[in-house]
Amino acid sequence: MNEPIQSIKILGVLGAGQMGAGIAQVAAQAGYAVQLADVTLEQASRGRDGIAKILQKSVDKGKLAAADREAALASIVPALGVEGLADCDLVVEAATENIELKKRLFEALDRAVKPGAILASNTSSISITLLAAVTRRPESVVGMHFMNPVPVMKLVEIIRGLQTSDQTYAATMGLAQRLNKTTITSKDSPGFIVNRILIPLINEACFALQEGLGAAEDIDTGAKLGLNHPMGPLELADLIGLDTCLAIADVLHRELGDDKYRAANVLRMHVAAGWLGRKSGRGFYDYRKG
Numbered sequence: 001m002n003e004p005i006q007s008i009k010i011l012g013v014l015g016a017g018q019m020g021a022g023i024a025q026v027a028a029q030a031g032y033a034v035q036l037a038d039v040t041l042e043q044a045s046r047g048r049d050g051i052a053k054i055l056q057k058s059v060d061k062g063k064l065a066a067a068d069r070e071a072a073l074a075s076i077v078p079a080l081g082v083e084g085l086a087d088c089d090l091v092v093e094a095a096t097e098n099i100e101l102k103k104r105l106f107e108a109l110d111r112a113v114k115p116g117a118i119l120a121s122n123t124s125s126i127s128i129t130l131l132a133a134v135t136r137r138p139e140s141v142v143g144m145h146f147m148n149p150v151p152v153m154k155l156v157e158i159i160r161g162l163q164t165s166d167q168t169y170a171a172t173m174g175l176a177q178r179l180n181k182t183t184i185t186s187k188d189s190p191g192f193i194v195n196r197i198l199i200p201l202i203n204e205a206c207f208a209l210q211e212g213l214g215a216a217e218d219i220d221t222g223a224k225l226g227l228n229h230p231m232g233p234l235e236l237a238d239l240i241g242l243d244t245c246l247a248i249a250d251v252l253h254r255e256l257g258d259d260k261y262r263a264a265n266v267l268r269m270h271v272a273a274g275w276l277g278r279k280s281g282r283g284f285y286d287y288r289k290g
Helices: 018-029 041-060 066-074 099-112 128-133 166-178 194-210 216-226 233-240 242-256 265-272
Strands: 010-014 033-038 076-080 090-093 118-121 141-146 155-160 182-187
Touching: 010 018, 018 033, 018 041, 018 066, 018 076, 018 141, 033 041, 041 066, 041 076, 066 076, 090 099, 090 166, 099 118, 099 128, 118 166, 128 141, 141 166, 155 166, 166 182, 194 216, 194 233, 194 242, 194 265, 216 233, 233 242, 242 265
Parallel strands: 010 033, 010 090, 033 076, 090 118, 118 141, 155 182
Antiparallel strands: 141 155
């Protein structure tokens, strides 16, 4: 058994989409060298370009020095696939919430990344124990669930699989704290802590919409002003991505075996229509006109 690396200097991120790019950004701003990988170098570079635009907005608003923007961008190197992450000390997988895809990625990462490196998943619902089991380093696999949008949200949920070693857990906690995040620790159970609470809330709002209790705006305004939530549950679902919400709801329903977690049909139909929320331009709200 290889002991996990304790000193993390090079951070790998697999997946240059919204979540992966956000993780790469906060890591670069915290002083880490970052390898941002995707299935093509073009997609990885596009993720870095998106970070550049976000950081420039902070510079324009006077919230970030131009020199700090350049330093952060210089720390992010686009990489091609898992092979581009071979020298990383810790890799965060930030791919689509699909169990078979994640299993394949962890098998590939295990082969490609140097011995002793920690393999973390940003999964919001899938078992860390299961992902660890497809590797030859199960003691070095951990859950590191960032919240969206990563640069803004302070929380990181750390999930220990059955095999996760104390050393891996400690190193991952140290990384999250250096990223200036607040951490909570969850046992490896479907949805962990945050989504075990959040997805049933979103799903119940979907049922309320489906049953005609109110329009989407009424449901969201009720949550914001009646429950003192910063966003309504349907707005939040659009931000997260309705496909991701459905995937997590299905995991909860399947793994916990309780019908109270079954996804509302209106959520399933929106996903079938390709109305996935902000990222597709339409979800419970229409974003095509800004």
